Amino acid sequence: MSEPATQGRRRPSIYDVAERAGVSHMTVSRVLNGHPNIRESTRERVLQVIDEMNYTRSSIARALAQGRAMRIGVLVDSPTQWGPNSTLRALEAAAREEGYAISAFSISDDEQSQIHAGVVELLTQGVDALCVIAPRASSLDMLRQQSTGLPTLVIKAEPEAEMHTAALDQRAGAMAAVMHLIELGHRSIAHLSGPLDWYDARAREQGWRDALADAGLPIASPVVGDWTSDYGYTFGKSYDFARTTAVFAANDQMALGLVHGLAERGLRVPDDVSVVGFDDLPDARHFLPPLTTVRQDFAALGALALQILIAAIAGEEVDGHDIIEPRLVVRRSSAPPRA
Incomplete structure (x- = not known):
């Protein structure tokens, strides 16, 4: 019997499903993504636990029906800084509205090894697309050396070859x-x-x-x-x-x-x-x-980036570059100079 949702109860996570089913969270992810190299008995056990725990059942059904993970991988450089952090949170909010989940991998120091590890980790989770919040030029230079075969969007004001871009101007x-x-x-x-x-x-x-x-x-x-x-x-x-x-x-x-x-x-x-x-x-x-x-307007940026990625996942033709203009807010720290 499915467990009813209870007000105030924490929603079960993929890790909760994995623990009850006696498998790793990566195995649960592969079941959700329709990975072929999973024993049928394991697949059935995981799906039974998902049903018992009422783990985002509608999203799972949609993902299985469409053959997609309904998950977008986000590679975020310098996540403690205001811009990258705000962009990530806006993308998460926009993804929830569209029934998608976000898997994020953060980069700080030792960029080259972390970027490689991040791409591998996100691909292992079976994501449908990648969004790259890479404010440093050095990070993006290293990312260009990676080949994923997935629709990829970079948060960047200038157009980028073979990648979609969206940014604030x-x-x-x-x-x-x-x-x-x-x-x-x-x-x-x-x-x-x-x-x-x-x-x-x-x-x-x-x-x-x-x-x-x-x-x-x-x-x-x-x-x-x-x-x-x-x-x-x-x-x-x-x-x-x-x-x-x-x-x-x-x-x-x-x-x-x-x-x-x-x-x-x-x-x-x-x-x-x-x-x-x-x-x-x-x-x-x-x-x-x-x-x-x-x-x-980070909310607008997150929504724009997500819509571009969803269209790219569906194989639709989308504009390669979109940009949103910020707005000046005048307060009391600026005034005419003294004579």
Whole structure:
């Protein structure tokens, strides 16, 4: 008899099914994926336990009927950072709405071995497609050496050969931020960039350059940071602001540290220096002062990426490249420069 769903009870996982059936979770996954190299007695036992535990029965039936796993593998680089983490969570939410599950593999250090291991692990789970959240150029370079034969989408603003792409338009967001400062009257705008091995950091730096060039303003070398508040704080404490009246920081965390560093040396935001960030963290509106920044619609990105992958899984022809424009959110950290 099937166990009824009970309010407040944790839904059974694939590991619960494996434990009750006396097999590994990989065996359960292979049964769900219709893998041929499974003994019939094992298959029947696993399917019986699935029925007894009421383990996402509708999704399983759909998967078996369509010959698909209804699962998308996600390879995510630097998962603790705001952008990759938010993209992953948005993709998970979009997948649930469509009856898909997500299997994620995280990469941090020792990228080459981890990327290879991640691809192998996800393929072993019988995923229908791959989504790659690889913000560092070095990670994507290593991924190009892997061959999976599956529909693959990369979260990246520039088109990628033999892969689908979807992204938030980092360059457009940066240009909007810098044009806002220019329209306020600033003529010397510094840039505290992220690590330039990151595609997002490169695009935001390019947007800063393009906005200044379009306005005929001087372009100095950016200061390359590491995304952390500590780096922003050091920059704020040590940078020569004799002529600079505004800073475009490549993310809100560095902007937060920057405001702190400026305050410690007696410079006020925005009275002495205007500061604009990027990301619109949930706490950005509570910075002192509340931070002008660029908001990214991760929910829209997750939904877009998933729809492209589902179409590719079905063999439908889809556009190779889609992009979503961020939105500038003006708060009190930016103002016209003092005369």
